[in-house]
Amino acid sequence: MPTNHKRFELSILGCSGGPISSRTCAYLLKPANISYSEIILSIAEERGARKPLLAIDAGAGLTAISELVLEGDSKNPKDNFIISIYDDHQSQYEEFNFYQNTGNLEVSHPFACVGSKSSVSLAPLEASWKIINSITAYLITHPHLDHLSGLVINSPSFEDSKDVYGLPQTMNTIRSSLFNGHVWPDLISEGLINLHEISPYIDEHSMCDFYNVECFPVAHGDIQNGRFLSSAFLITDKLTQDSIIIFGDLESDYSSSKDYNRKIWELISPLVLKDKLNTIIIECSTIDKPPPLYGHMTPTSLIRELLALRKYCFDKKFLQKTISHSAESVVYIQSEFQPLKAMNVIVTHVKEVPAAVNPRTLIFRQLNDLNCKYALGINFTIALPGLSYIL
């Protein structure tokens, strides 16, 4: 294994499904053995060089990073914003470790190394400004504002042009509806924002020498002329060929009556079998309660999708001998071969509710009950802002 970048580090800036602002979906991805302090310190010497830092969605930005730098290396759950806005601290769920299945996942507090108490000694906004300016590319799953607002509002801080990648539909909407000279200045014509379309199932884009990125469409509710498209990014480390897949908002194939997700499960099942993909970052917005939240996932629909992935793994492994069985079949439940055993599934986009109990607690419980019922053996983690997951 190469020593210069061994593992992915996914940092959560925000992962809320709204309606609160400034903590909605935004993630940073970098090699685990290069710290944020190393990344920002090298800016001055290597101006224009491609930093190994990708942003996936931009629902949070300078505000969130500044606050996370300020929180530093706190292990106090009350300092974690998403835990502190609920009242159930006194319960068994007080520890934020409750939400992290660390079976094959390391968790760290990545922003302590750039704060005023660190050797870098930067004020929070100074540090977050430098982090934002170290981002080489933005991968945008879909143009909803809770995944994009940081790219717009933070743009006056950009010291260099930003490359933005996504589906052609997503790029078109960003061009026509955001940076159009009306809602916000036309930074595309000014050359500050460079849009790059990724054709699904065809293009593989190389990014900052470390990663190859592919993009696949998924359904995310109805619009006038059909299904609204969000997407998933498959990100592969060029040296190790290890991949992770990160989804934007989506709904189940069972509710969209499309086969976008099935196509993805079929595509990644060989990677799962080869142990080249052991992490899925995916949304689960609400608990199972009627009426279902439109265009999103619940524990039951997420588990149904993961059962479909398990079935594809069986079909590939046993050369389609199991193809006549439904994904819920006892054939899979009772098998000793469990392809998703110890797979990390990191859950994002939980919708906040005006209640005392954090909805993450209830979603986590439902997911793990179904995980047991179907003998999937998945390690579920509920994402929290301010944490990095080393994958």
Ligand SMILES: [Zn+2]
């Ligand atoms: Zn969203």
Ligand SMILES: [Zn+2]
């Ligand atoms: Zn959305």
